[in-house]
Amino acid sequence: MKKILVVLITLLLAAASVTAEGKSDAKGSESRSGVTTLKFMGWEASPLETESVKNGLAVFEQQNPGIKVEYTPVAGDYVAKLLTMMAGDSAPDVFFIAADQYRAFQKRNVLLDITDHMNQELNIDEFIPLVQEKMLIGDRVYGISSCNVSPVMFYNKDLFDAAGLSYPPSDPDKAWTWDEFVDVAKKLTITDGNRTTQFGATGFEVAWGWVFPPMVMSNGGSVLSDDYSKVTLNSSQSKEVFNAIRDLRFKHHVAPDVAFVEQSGMSAAQMLQTGRVAMMVDGSWALQQLATMDFPIGIGVLPIFDKPATVGQAHLHAAWAKTKHPEEAWKLIKFLSSEDYQLSNIRAGLWLPNRKELYKEENLSKWINPDVYPEDFGNIVKYFTSYGKLWPGVVANREAYDIINEEKDRFYAGDTSVDEMMANIDKRTANL
Numbered sequence: 001m002k003k004i005l006v007v008l009i010t011l012l013l014a015a016a017s018v019t020a021e022g023k024s025d026a027k028g029s030e031s032r033s034g035v036t037t038l039k040f041m042g043w044e045a046s047p048l049e050t051e052s053v054k055n056g057l058a059v060f061e062q063q064n065p066g067i068k069v070e071y072t073p074v075a076g077d078y079v080a081k082l083l084t085m086m087a088g089d090s091a092p093d094v095f096f097i098a099a100d101q102y103r104a105f106q107k108r109n110v111l112l113d114i115t116d117h118m119n120q121e122l123n124i125d126e127f128i129p130l131v132q133e134k135m136l137i138g139d140r141v142y143g144i145s146s147c148n149v150s151p152v153m154f155y156n157k158d159l160f161d162a163a164g165l166s167y168p169p170s171d172p173d174k175a176w177t178w179d180e181f182v183d184v185a186k187k188l189t190i191t192d193g194n195r196t197t198q199f200g201a202t203g204f205e206v207a208w209g210w211v212f213p214p215m216v217m218s219n220g221g222s223v224l225s226d227d228y229s230k231v232t233l234n235s236s237q238s239k240e241v242f243n244a245i246r247d248l249r250f251k252h253h254v255a256p257d258v259a260f261v262e263q264s265g266m267s268a269a270q271m272l273q274t275g276r277v278a279m280m281v282d283g284s285w286a287l288q289q290l291a292t293m294d295f296p297i298g299i300g301v302l303p304i305f306d307k308p309a310t311v312g313q314a315h316l317h318a319a320w321a322k323t324k325h326p327e328e329a330w331k332l333i334k335f336l337s338s339e340d341y342q343l344s345n346i347r348a349g350l351w352l353p354n355r356k357e358l359y360k361e362e363n364l365s366k367w368i369n370p371d372v373y374p375e376d377f378g379n380i381v382k383y384f385t386s387y388g389k390l391w392p393g394v395v396a397n398r399e400a401y402d403i404i405n406e407e408k409d410r411f412y413a414g415d416t417s418v419d420e421m422m423a424n425i426d427k428r429t430a431n432l
Contacts, residue, residue, distance in 0.1 A: 036325050040070065054071060056340075059340055060332060093319060094333060111142040113140055118141045118144075127356065134394055143317060149312065150310045151310060153168055154279070154281075155167065155280070158295065172387050175308050200278050202256055202280050212241065216241050217309040221235045242411060273294075281302065287299070299373075317332075339355075343366065
């Protein structure tokens with residue numbers, strides 16, 4: 001009997017030992033096989049994007065058999081969830097960080113400083129200028145840009161063909177002037193009695209302050225001072241731009257109001273597809289959806305006041321300052337900026353490249369997928385490298401930019417004059 005007990009105890013101790021060796025640590029990140037599990041979190045922008053992320057992570061795991069990545073896409077208030085997890089010491093090792101939240105998070109000292117890794121393994125000069133400016137905080141780097149996205153003008157080729165009009169230019173050096181654009185928008189606006197059945201354009205009044213900055217820059221104005229410390233929107237150049245945008249709806253009647261869009265029950269993309277609007281300003285990412293909608297899409301540059309201008313931004317990938325696996329986290333962040341990860345999303349029309357190399361003529365075929373991109377897209381690439389500036393919302397005081405958007409929306413709704421809007425912005429942002 002004693003021998004049986006000894007054998008049983010020995011077996012139980014052996015089993016316990018194996019179980020203990022196989023368990024993860026408190027964070028669930030180490031197994032006895034030596035595989036490190038990284039927690040990775042992003043937002044659920046769309047099922048297509050989430051699928052693309054997961055496909056990319058599968059490639060990373062193949063290239064790094066010692067690292068497993070658990071990806072969690074989040075719907076809802078992503079920033080609040082991430083901050084709550086950080087406060088509870090349970091944040092993911094690596095995560096998406098919105099470009100306009102990047103500097104605010106860095107001030108909280110919650111982002112891992114990856115400057116040394118960047119200097120040793122990457123060269124920041126590999127990135128296009130606006131992406132470099134986005135990543136650099138002083139001379140330090142805390143996140144690597146995922147890609148670039150910029151506002152462009154999409155259009156329905158069928159509507160232009162039916163009206164016998166030339167397509168909007170895709171070459172920024174041949175961009176329409178604002179007056180030329182308005183003239184075309186008028187010709188593409190169709191009314192039936194008091195009802196407009198087809199509008200010339202939509203998207204210039206977009207709520208979150210994405211489109212007015214390049215238009216202001218095009219006219220020689222600015223949104224922020226060079227050191228980003230002061231709002232400099234109050235100028236004759238800016239006023240001309242804001243009045244011109246509002247005139248699309250109230251004077252020229254070529255753009256729909258919010259009520260029309262809401263009552264239509266359609267997204268802007270669907271309105272473009274169905275011929276309710278002829279031209280639509282949106283982020284370049286919209287191409288991924290538009291390419292699946294089975295109608296002839298064209299893409300052009302924004303009209304200009306004096307010179308071509310656009311802006312760019314996109315989320316970054318960063319690591320938690322308290323991650324227990326900084327080396328593995330760096331490997332993942334580095335991969336997420338690589339061609340191996342980016343190209344599938346770029347070829348799908350969701351992203352634009354963030355590296356100079358991919359904008360070279362000999363490399364365009366790597367990502368300009370003819371099944372997605374309009375045939376003349378090669379003409380537009382210099383728009384993002386030669387004329388693209390960092391979207392001011394990335395570096396602006398968050399509260400100040402919110403104030404700009406509030407006052408802008410009131411102006412576009414017809415509730416204030418342009419002078420009142422500028423005065424309110426100056427007053428409300430003076431002490432920020």
